[in-house]
Amino acid sequence: MNSDPARILVWDWAVRLVHWLMVVFVPLLWWTAEEGYMDWHRSLGLTMFGLVVFRLIWGLIGTWTARFVPMVRRIGSLKSYVGKLRNREYSPSFGHSPLAVFGVFALLLALVTQIATGLFSVDVDGLESGPLAVLVSFDTGRQLAEVHEFNFNLLAALIGLHIAAIAVYHFVLKANLVGPMITGRRSRADFAATTLPENRTRFFPMIGAAVLSLACVIILLSFG
Amino acid sequence: MKRRKIQMLVPVLAGLTLLSACGDTGETDTASETANVELANGMTVKAQIEARQAQLKNIGKAFKSISDQLKADSPDVAKIQAATAVVPKEAAGMADWFPAGTGPESGVETDALPIIWEETADFNEKVAAMQEAAAELDAAAQGGDVAAIATAFKTTGGTCKSCHDKYRLDD
Numbered sequence: 236m237n238s239d240p241a242r243i244l245v246w247d248w249a250v251r252l253v254h255w256l257m258v259v260f261v262p263l264l265w266w267t268a269e270e271g272y273m274d275w276h277r278s279l280g281l282t283m284f285g286l287v288v289f290r291l292i293w294g295l296i297g298t299w300t301a302r303f304v305p306m307v308r309r310i311g312s313l314k315s316y317v318g319k320l321r322n323r324e325y326s327p328s329f330g331h332s333p334l335a336v337f338g339v340f341a342l343l344l345a346l347v348t349q350i351a352t353g354l355f356s357v358d359v360d361g362l363e364s365g366p367l368a369v370l371v372s373f374d375t376g377r378q379l380a381e382v383h384e385f386n387f388n389l390l391a392a393l394i395g396l397h398i399a400a401i402a403v404y405h406f407v408l409k410a411n412l413v414g415p416m417i418t419g420r421r422s423r424a425d426f427a428a429t430t431l432p433e434n435r436t437r438f439f440p441m442i443g444a445a446v447l448s449l450a451c452v453i454i455l456l457s458f459g
Numbered sequence: 460m461k462r463r464k465i466q467m468l469v470p471v472l473a474g475l476t477l478l479s480a481c482g483d484t485g486e487t488d489t490a491s492e493t494a495n496v497e498l499a500n501g502m503t504v505k506a507q508i509e510a511r512q513a514q515l516k517n518i519g520k521a522f523k524s525i526s527d528q529l530k531a532d533s534p535d536v537a538k539i540q541a542a543t544a545v546v547p548k549e550a551a552g553m554a555d556w557f558p559a560g561t562g563p564e565s566g567v568e569t570d571a572l573p574i575i576w577e578e579t580a581d582f583n584e585k586v587a588a589m590q591e592a593a594a595e596l597d598a599a600a601q602g603g604d605v606a607a608i609a610t611a612f613k614t615t616g617g618t619c620k621s622c623h624d625k626y627r628l629d630d
Contacts, residue, residue: 359630360623361522362616369527373520458530 242420245330247298247436249444251419253290257283257346261394265387273363281366281452284350289448290343296440299432300330306340309333325408327425329432338397345390349383354455356380366458493565498558504565511556512569514549521545522616529609536603543600543608546593546615554586563628570628582626589618 246254260283267276294303313333319326320334331339354367357376368376404410415421494505502510524542528534562573575582592615599611 357523359519360616360619361519361526362619364523364526368523369530373516373523376523 241423242418243423243431244298244419244434244436245300245415245421246419247301247434248419249289249293249297249436249441250301251416253286253293254416256286260286261390265391273358277366280350280353281455283346284354284455285448285452287343287346287350288451289444291347292444292447296444298436299434305432306331306336310336320408323408325404325410326427327410327421329426329428329434335400338393338400342390342393342397345386345393348386349390352379352383352386356383366455369458493560494567496560496565498560500555500558504561505567507556507558507561508565508567508569508571511553511561514553514556517549518546521549522612525608525612529605529612534605534608536600536605536608539608540597540600543593543597547590547597550590550593553590554583557582570630572626572628575626582622585618585622585626589615589622592618 260279264276264279264283267273267279290301293301296302299305309328309331310333316326316328316333328335354365355371355376356379357364357368357371357373358380359377361373364376371379401412404412495503497503498507500507521542525539528536528539528542557571557575559576561567561569562571562576563569564573592611596608596611596615599607602608
């Protein structure tokens with residue numbers, strides 16, 4: 236598939252891997268919390284922390300479609316993009332659409348909030364707690380656990396919205412967005428622009444981001 | 460196709476379950492006449508419920524300090540001892556904290572389930588098991604051996620959980 240020049244790379248494998256791991260981990264995290272498997276919840280949560288840190292670093296030094304600054308710049312064309320969508324006129328964006336950029340930031344913000352509060356959370360009995368809960372009082376830990384629980388609803392709602400949007404693109408606009416998130420590639424002919432930004436996956440930033448996020452996880456682990 | 464449908468289902472179901480779970484918490488705090496009814500021990504229903512909640516919260520606080528220390532590389536045994544001493548004291552008389560009429564039917568906000576007053580003997584047995592474990596935990600703490608404290612702490616936590624799983628509203 237790599238050799239087919241008609242299909243170009245939209246999502247590098249790091250973006251895809253992080254995305255699909257989150258698809259697996261978020262329901263698992265919810266389930267382990269519901270069932271009280273808190274050792275698993277902590278391990279999965281810590282892995283999620285690593286994934287989100289990686290994604291944030293990758294948003295600074297990753298491929299063009301993964302980076303935040305180009306995403307923010309694209310918000311300028313939101314009005315014309317949405318206007319076209321209203322007429323069921325769909326011109327694919329290379330990477331996230333101006334509308335999807337809001338989804339990306341909302342989801343990342345919800346994930347960061349979820350992880351940050353989870354790190355300090357304490358259960359009602361004082362028996363279970365996040366790895367950084369030693370730094371806060373019982374009352375603060377309880378309040379953060381309440382935020383952790385409430386924010387999960389926001390996260391689930393955003394995920395629902397995300398999936399609904401994918402379904403709308405699929406059924407109404409006849410655009411398959413799941414395929415490219417699996418293979419990473421999309422037909423060059425889908426994009427109107429004559430030149431597209433350089434979107435090559437570079438080796439050293441990838442290693443750097445992986446090492447940095449792993450280091451963050453290890454630092455957290457040292458707290459217990 | 461199939462993959463997409465399954466993906467859609469999981470978070471949506473998760474979201475719905477949680478939202479519906481949120482729905483049932485708001486109704487308990489209605490002003491009720493039974494809240495001020497005086498119990499045989501002289502306390503009102505409301506005061507009794509609030510007192511036991513405060514005492515259980517103190518136990519939770521003590522547990523957090525113990526857990527914090529056990530997580531540390533070099534636990535401060537003095538801090539553990541101070542916390543373990545609190546637990547048997549706060550837990551004393553626990554079986555008497557649940558006189559008839561102090562369940563959710565009182566209208567006062569409480570996570571205590573009505574089954575407490577249906578299976579009182581089993582409930583009291585579980586309370587006694589917790590008190591015994593708490594006393595052993597305190598004894599282990601005064602002994603100063605961190606490994607023994609950790610084991611006793613786990614046992615004590617288990618007695619809390621076995622009672623809460625059955626007799627407390629799942630939050």
